[in-house]
Amino acid sequence: MILVAASLTAIGLIHLSIGENVLFGDQMQRDKTAFFEECKAIFYATDECQKFVKAGNTLYEVPKLDPNEASEDAIVTESDMTSPPPVMQPISETVIIPEGVGIPGCEETSECYLPALLTIGTGTTVIWENNDTAAHLATSGTPEDGPDGSFDSGMIMAGAIFEHEFSDSGVFEYYCIVHPWMVGTVTVE
Numbered sequence: 147m148i149l150v151a152a153s154l155t156a157i158g159l160i161h162l163s164i165g166e167n168v169l170f171g172d173q174m175q176r177d178k179t180a181f182f183e184e185c186k187a188i189f190y191a192t193d194e195c196q197k198f199v200k201a202g203n204t205l206y207e208v209p210k211l212d213p214n215e216a217s218e219d220a221i222v223t224e225s226d227m228t229s230p231p232p233v234m235q236p237i238s239e240t241v242i243i244p245e246g247v248g249i250p251g252c253e254e255t256s257e258c259y260l261p262a263l264l265t266i267g268t269g270t271t272v273i274w275e276n277n278d279t280a281a282h283l284a285t286s287g288t289p290e291d292g293p294d295g296s297f298d299s300g301m302i303m304a305g306a307i308f309e310h311e312f313s314d315s316g317v318f319e320y321y322c323i324v325h326p327w328m329v330g331t332v333t334v335e
């Protein structure tokens with residue numbers, strides 16, 4: 147509710163400032179036109195009126211507003227429209243399979259995969275990196291119910307990696323088929 151109110155206020159302020167700038171620019175133009183009419187009435191006799199009879203100006207031409215005087219809002223809007231869209235960077239997260247997890251014990255502290263609980267956004271690629279001397283897997287599912295088919299690394303050899311990109315949100319449990327005490331969860335938001 148507060149956020150909505152704040153953004154409504156912000157929109158209101160933006161409208162106000164745009165409105166004022168338009169009025170301000172309009173007023174400037176009116177002033178210049180009035181000044182030109184005064185000069186015309188006295189046949190450009192004063193020094194201030196001489197700018198209307200300089201070379202390049204016709205007698206009936208009102209000098210245009212200097213582009214440098216254009217409001218900052220207009221400049222910002224223009225550059226926003228012409229700037230290229232942001233480039234999406236590939237996002238990845240690494241899960242380490244630590245040394246020694248082929249022997250039970252790591253499950254007591256939930257350290258068979260590091261981190262065992264990983265939360266990512268959709269489109270993120272998770273890289274399992276096997277730092278152990280034995281081969282391991284990262285297979286979606288649970289030791290109790292078996293593989294669920296979302297992803298399966300197959301054997302990740304010592305020193306090798308397995309990558310999987312998570313396109314859909316959800317909670318993905320996984321485990322190591324040959325060392326079923328090794329469990330982890332990827333939560334995709």
Ligand SMILES: [Cu+2]
Nearest residue numbers: 282283322325
């Ligand atoms: Cu294993």
